[in-house]
Amino acid sequence: MKAADFYARFRTEVAKAIVGQDDAVRLCGLALIAQGHVLLEGVPGVGKTLLAKTIARLLSLQYGRVQFTPDLMPADIVGTSVFDLQSRSFRVRQGPVFTNILLADEINRAPAKVQAALLEAMEEHGVSLEGQQLPLPEPFMVLATQNPIEYEGTYPLPEAQQDRFLFKAFMNYPTPEQELEMLRRWDAGIELRDPVRAGVEPIFDAAAIAECQAEARAVTVDERLRRYIIELAVATRQAAELVLGASPRAEVLLLLASKATAAFEGRDYVTPDDVKGLLRPTFRHRLLLRPEAEVGGQTSDSMLDAVIARVTPPR
Numbered sequence: 602m603k604a605a606d607f608y609a610r611f612r613t614e615v616a617k618a619i620v621g622q623d624d625a626v627r628l629c630g631l632a633l634i635a636q637g638h639v640l641l642e643g644v645p646g647v648g649k650t651l652l653a654k655t656i657a658r659l660l661s662l663q664y665g666r667v668q669f670t671p672d673l674m675p676a677d678i679v680g681t682s683v684f685d686l687q688s689r690s691f692r693v694r695q696g697p698v699f700t701n702i703l704l705a706d707e708i709n710r711a712p713a714k715v716q717a718a719l720l721e722a723m724e725e726h727g728v729s730l731e732g733q734q735l736p737l738p739e740p741f742m743v744l745a746t747q748n749p750i751e752y753e754g755t756y757p758l759p760e761a762q763q764d765r766f767l768f769k770a771f772m773n774y775p776t777p778e779q780e781l782e783m784l785r786r787w788d789a790g791i792e793l794r795d796p797v798r799a800g801v802e803p804i805f806d807a808a809a810i811a812e813c814q815a816e817a818r819a820v821t822v823d824e825r826l827r828r829y830i831i832e833l834a835v836a837t838r839q840a841a842e843l844v845l846g847a848s849p850r851a852e853v854l855l856l857l858a859s860k861a862t863a864a865f866e867g868r869d870y871v872t873p874d875d876v877k878g879l880l881r882p883t884f885r886h887r888l889l890l891r892p893e894a895e896v897g898g899q900t901s902d903s904m905l906d907a908v909i910a911r912v913t914p915p916r
Contacts, residue, residue, distance in 0.1 A: 604813040604864035614659045618799040619652055621779035625770040628882055634813050634861040637767025638723055638743040647772045653744040657702040658796040661803030665700035669711035675718035679728045698722050701738050705745035709755045716762050723765040740810050767854045769886035820860040822871045825915035830855055836908045845889035855883045873914035881905050
């Protein structure tokens with residue numbers, strides 16, 4: 602299957618359950634092909650959990666969900682060993698991380714030791730459990746959600762955890778026209794809380810995704826564009842308003858995401874616009890602003906806009 606065809610059908614199927622949120626939907630599709638993970642941030646009720654469930658449904662892959670809470674333990678995610686009375690021996694009981702699409706719901710409600718349990722899985726696509734290195738199914742993607750306005754009883758993600766995510770996508774309130782369409786669907790009896798009831802069909806399998814991933818890997822990137830990506834990252838590290846800039850991992854992920862974008866648009870080469878268009882969702886969660894910059898009204902996105910304006914793209 603061609604990546605452009607995949608993305609067209611992906612958007613059409615997701616739109617059966619999700620009204621609007623085009624940017625978040627696109628970033629989730631790109632992350633799947635670029636083999637990355639997505640952090641979805643938005644206020645309650647905008648469809649973060651529903652988007653993850655919808656993607657899992659249309660991919661016809663294994664789906665797992667972990668509701669992060671303050672009393673969650675690492676074993677609740679990766680699993681543990683249990684004693685089998687019949688065989689009189691210990692056996693490994695795999696946790697919900699052993700799946701294709703993992704929804705980490707309200708990830709910032711669990712303490713750091715639980716968040717860290719995902720680090721190895723997200724980076725290595727494997728888990729160390731009872732002295733064994735166990736691989737995770739392929740493809741494997743984490744869709745994590747967090748609420749940006751509730752700080753009581755939450756544990757902000759550390760920089761090392763955030764750096765594992767390819768994208769940080771914002772899910773904002775829909776437009777009045779989109780909200781009207783939502784009400785029309787509900788009034789017509791369409792159950793939008795459940796992707797199955799909304800009519801979402803499992804139309805993609807692991808083989809189709811692997812074909813699209815191979816197509817994205819084959820996309821060519823000019824040497825000048827590779828240097829452009831490095832210059833953008835270096836500019837964030839040199840910005841006086843930032844304590845922490847983009848990491849080398851961020852450069853690699855921006856490159857892979859740009860290649861996936863080109864594949865979605867039916868091209869076998871990356872353009873400067875591909876890179877610029879993905880800079881904010883790829884870099885925004887990796888930057889750490891100085892307190893005085895935050896007081897002055899600066900944000901990660903405004904800093905990245907300034908970086909884009911300052912660094913000249915190749916022609």
